[in-house]
Amino acid sequence: MRIGVFICHCGSNIAGTVDCESVAELASGFPEVVYSTDSMYTCSEPGQEGIITAIHEQKLDGVVVASCTPRMHEPTFRRAVERAGLNRYMFEMANIREHVSWIGKDKEHNTNKAADLVLMAVEKLRRNRPLVPKSFETIKRVLVIGGGVAGIQAALDCADGGLDVVMVERDQSIGGKMAKLDKTFPTIDCSSCVLGPKMVDIAQHEKITLHTCAEIEAVSGYVGNFSVTIRRRATYVDWTKCTGCGVCTEKCPSKRSPDVFNEFMGTTTAINIPFPQAIPKKAAINPATCTMIQKGKCGVCAKVCPVGCIDYEQQDELINVDVGAIVVATGYDLFDWHKYPQYGEGRYPDVITSLQYERLLSASGPTGGHIKRPSDGKEPKNVVFIQCVGSRDRSVDRPYCSGFCCMYTAKQAILTKDHIPDSQSYVFYMDIRAPGKGYDEFTRRAMEEYGAQYVRGRVAMIYPHGEQLMVRGADTLAGTQVEVPADLVVLATGVEAAQGAVKLGETLRVVPDQYGFFVESHPKLKPVETNTAGVYLAGACQGPKDIPTSVGQGSAAAAKALGLLSKERLESDPAVSKVNLSRCVGCQKCIGTCPFGAIKAITDRQGKLKAEVIETVCQGCGICTVTCPQGAIQLEHFTDNQILAEVNALCPPKMNASFE
Amino acid sequence: MNIIDLTAADCDFQAEVASRSGQDLKTCYQCGNCTAGCPYTFAYDVPVSQIMRLIQAGQRETVLNSKSLWLCASCQSCTTRCPNSIDVAKVMDVCRHMARENGCVSERTSKLFTDAFLQSVEKHGRAFELGLMATYTMKSGRFFDNIALGPPALLHNKLSLKPHSIQGKEQVARIFERFRKGE
Amino acid sequence: MAKIAYYPGCSGQSTSLEYDLSTRAVCRALGIELVDIEDWSCCGSTPAHTVNHVLSAALSARNLALVEQQGMDTVTTPCPSCLSNLRTAAHKMEDASFRDQANALLDTPCTTKIETLSVLQVIAEQVDAETIRAKVVRPLTGLKVACYYGCIMNRPPALMQFDNHENPMAMDKLMGLLGAEVVPYPLKVECCGASFGVPRVDIVTRLAGKLLDAGRDLDADAFVTACPLCQMNLDMRQGQINTALKENFRIPIFYYTQLLGYALGIDDKELKFNKLCVNPRPVFKKLSELKEAAQAG
Amino acid sequence: MSQLEELKAAIRGHLDSLDCVIGWEQGYDPLHATPLFIRNESDLERLSISPLAVHNPATYATGFAGKKIGMVVRGCHSRSIIELLNEKLIERENVVLFGLCCDGVVSQRKIRTALPADPGFVEAVEIGDDALHITLAGEKTTIKLQDVLADKCRICAYPDPLLADVLIGNKHDSRPEETLACQEAFEAKPNAEKFTFWQDTMSRCIRCYACRNVCPMCVCQDYCIAASRDPLWMSQENSPAENFMFQMIHVSHLTGRCTECGECERACPVDIPLMLLRRYMNKQVQEVFGHQAGTSLDKTPPLLTFQVEEARIKERDW
């Protein structure tokens, strides 16, 4: 081999504490190194040209660059050597900046260490071989999981961009949390007026197929070629016939079904259309409360249905669909505030969540938009809002800020005053987090124009006091305890990962963080990508987000999917595992340990069992290589020999030199 | 009002409270939940959340001289509800220990009662309520605070007239003795 | 029923003699065998831990060591303050260096971890509801009681590990079994003023007054308590409270063991209702009136 | 009917349907046994199951892939078979197991030390209930079986086959309480002594690979990474470090799989006490994963699976 070594000064970043010239000189003595030099900025245009020229002039067939971390510029240099006609895998990097020059000042030690790292890179490079990616076709269809505002945006953008879209929603209607809101901050826009048209677009777009009451059962395959199984729950109504006329819901005698859409503020019928603007506007039966399904008696809905769409025998249905990319937009759930026994654990009906309050404010809600407190239907005068219920609280394992509660609380305080002019709102807060456009002005308006009393402190306890609730908190700015006799207490319950997120993460091979929010590929630069190629995140499934951010991410995820599928063919990373068929004894252990199902058993011509890697599925982790006792399956670019070469470079084996 | 020079903060004080209480005081973010729940706030000169803040700010004198330390009954409201799981009652306890060691006693009667109680235990092995009340009243000179209790207490035989001395009372006395020696 | 070591606490010898006696009587009736710790001493109570944690633990640990020497591993006490001290000592002494410090103050060290439970917890967890219901001979039907647990029976929850720490229900359930109507008393774990009755009586009258007020709002005939200090503050100091707050409370304050004993038919002599400062007679009068009315009706 | 006859009858019944049945016969002298591959009636006549018959037939099992074979197995051998089954290296329908409830086998090494002279070639061996009577150079020596029992048998927890189609002999109802003092003593030695011990020991290793070849769990066949260039884990140089590297490879690949049949140590021509390593690793596996290789069917070897929360792996603080 003819290896060239390039030592980067990175201005003074490296050269300040590493003697780059000596490193280059030492490197010239390393095995198979025929050219060694140092340069000021290797990653710059002239620096890259220098490498290309050296490759041509010195007939190099391998290059080592010692500079910054490969996580930064490995792709840059790989492209450079490729421009010079080398295979991009005939290149190695030694990280002498982050791992050497920036962490110690002793120039002698640093120079030694830098030389060691270069030697390791050289020894590894000597065992590299050219790797060529395979290309494969992509399916021009996107799966969007979750029909909240983020998913809706992603689906519409993808569909408008020419892709087929399959949207899967767990609930009966799309719309998500936003559909439950009355108004939105900071403009006090009507939530359903803004969202409604988009929901209709989803229903009417010719490129979008919508499955509600549906969840993801299984996902296999790989970027560009996923195969998805969707489970659609039985609704006991044939939706191809149902016109959404609502006669069944009027006549249903079983009126004690929990009203999920209204956040359990009241009850509804067993056969139900959750809200007037529901998409799809179809009825579904709640089997837990339908007397026909539970006891075999009733059948009223079947009798009154004008189109005969009721089917009490309907079963779950499995739908298979192939897609090229997946957008996850599963949203969030609310913290279970019953974990705070000091707030009554549900014993006091007039302690409600902020989302329940939205339903009380909403004209389509259970009270027709009149604020009536649950216990006695009276109009509250003193309304206390408690923020950070299940946010920024380590004792309930929710140390994070839920982000948008400050804003909706201010909105709710404003709306309270609008609805009940002689009311007084009290807001217990810790810090007001209002960093969006027009946000801080909005919270100021709540205080200045609408007279909301903001009290900085948490609330220690709520207890009944006659017909009211005594709220005892602190005013830390005044340095005292405060008490408010409240008619209604609204808890700004924090944001949690959606139920089932962890399980969905397993299905999609997207890692959830410790709180169940999906982890993005890079917190700054790849906010909607995941570590599974072809799977993108949108909205609050990645962490608490307000509506504009969720919509923005929906579009961003759509752009990623459109970009990916705009290519006719994709290339797979060739640094994947490869089986040496002659060494493989067919024990299949690697198949069992592969997290991606990327290895399958095959039978060779002699009828012997062997393992085979599906290159496009393999993610290149190397678990299999360690599993295989024969070393028959090797992760390309990180083979045993390549890593051992680095080990041996660092710790040369002590031979029986004394005998020679 | 005092102006605090932040650069002159007594960091040792903060560290000492932290190490003696075993609590990470830096995690207190001043949400006020301790003050919100504390039944004694009305009697305090410095609310408990501000005690926490003053410890963070290294204000040894203010903390150790506060009356609040002596008015905390260790009822555990603060500890129970702290979102950062700080044992606030223990922090108050530790500050009280330090106040005592430094001779800062801003609520004399509280301290006298404590002393009288422990003297009684040291002497008899168990608390002898009538005796300790007598000691306390003599030392505090507060003859009339609880005079109203006399009739109901006597009427219902509430107070035993004789101390219940135990056989092992020397053992108990030795606990105090060793403790003082060790101090 | 297993034997369990019994630690009465100093107040059980004087101010709360009736609590001690009724506890013993009730346990006997329910088949819980209490074995007195021989020559027990004061746990240190609140004063000790306000002075020093090692001293406090040593005073408690002397008693834990006695339990150990008597060959038992669990001790029960009616008094929440003793409970808190004994549990805290045992918990802290799980740390080896703290244990060595505390043991260094003792003649005989405590080497194993002794579990301390309140008598309330023992009854709540070891006697099943049906057994109690079956033994009731004088039901409390119609009596409205407010159960007040005090601040440290269940707190801090990590240490006490018993019942809901904001809304404990053990006494509520027990009184319910006896037929009483238990009002949803909201201030179950609010502090009554503790031992400040002596140095700062103004604090106690204010805090205990608030507790009585909340009971009166709910129309309670009586309070049921589990703590000698709470009982004393609410009962013996009710006159002081009335004077200070210009109120006229006359609410009898029982130990739960007294009412439990009453319902189980235990002789009044063992329950010592005469030790209560606020006259409990109206309660019993109401009970017998209700009973007569029921029989007549 | 003697156990041997009973066994022969059982094998005879299966002989037609099997390609081969693996048992033991007398070896080059009456003191030594050697594996016997029974394919017909006359082979069967040579079958011997004395305590001298030590070889683990499971070692040959994978070599008969695709064929139906029978094997005479003792307790420890059955564990090897179970482990091979669990790893899907052999198929249950392809093996018929003739189980022997085992009272232990001898250690040739111990016999060698017990005999007055170097055994060379013994003329006759008579096997009594609890003793061996060995005639060597015309002289008869009696050795108690108990004294020459292999170490693995002294502490054997599974003397009866855990899996068998035919079971011969009486089951044992108790496990021995005995522990190996030498093992414990060695483990307790300071690091420096252990280090020197292995340096010394590995310096006499001749890298003959007998330990590997005889190991029933070494299934890499001709593809052992100790003897390959790609991957090149070690040189062929005979040095203590390279020799030990080989042993570490063996240990590593046996983690959670070793069934303690003791064949490696028995086969070692230079008496390297390999079981020290095996038992120690197995103890760790038992402690951390509660796993004993080959003691129950359908158990995945612990390194081929995981739990999200590992109850017995303590995260070390930093």
Added chain:
Amino acid sequence: MPAQDERELRIVGFLCNWCSYGGADTAGVARFTQPTDLRIIRVPCSGRIDPLFVVRALLNGADGVLVSGCHPRDCHYAEGNFYARRRLEMLKRFLPITGIDERRFEYTWVSASEGQRWQHVVTEFTRRIHELGPAQSFNPATQEEWFNLALNEASKGEACACHGS
């Protein structure tokens, strides 16, 4: 680069690309000073780390080996560190029987954002290795030692440790 300053010991690090290597980068970017003894080998995942790499390094004379991966549950490849944890734990537990001080090997988890933690881990581990001092070579260093070893063995004959007691 075998020639080393005698003050430095030879510590080999195996770091997964996604978390710990990133964590080491983060520490570098933040200029968290660290001892220079450690040399890092980058692997895609801790699941790629064969315990035998560690053994190879130790038998080759490494004074310490440090492995670091993503925190459990945070693996880029979902499961790699779960396998790694089992494999490495068994190695760590096994080392004592070989006479190689198990403190010379450590494995831990550092995420890409934990620069400070990485600094702490490197500093502590390096300190530990310096306390233990240079590792003894498994192969005899001199001809004389070699013959001593051989003689020693010859004199032992059938000195199987198992039969000694």
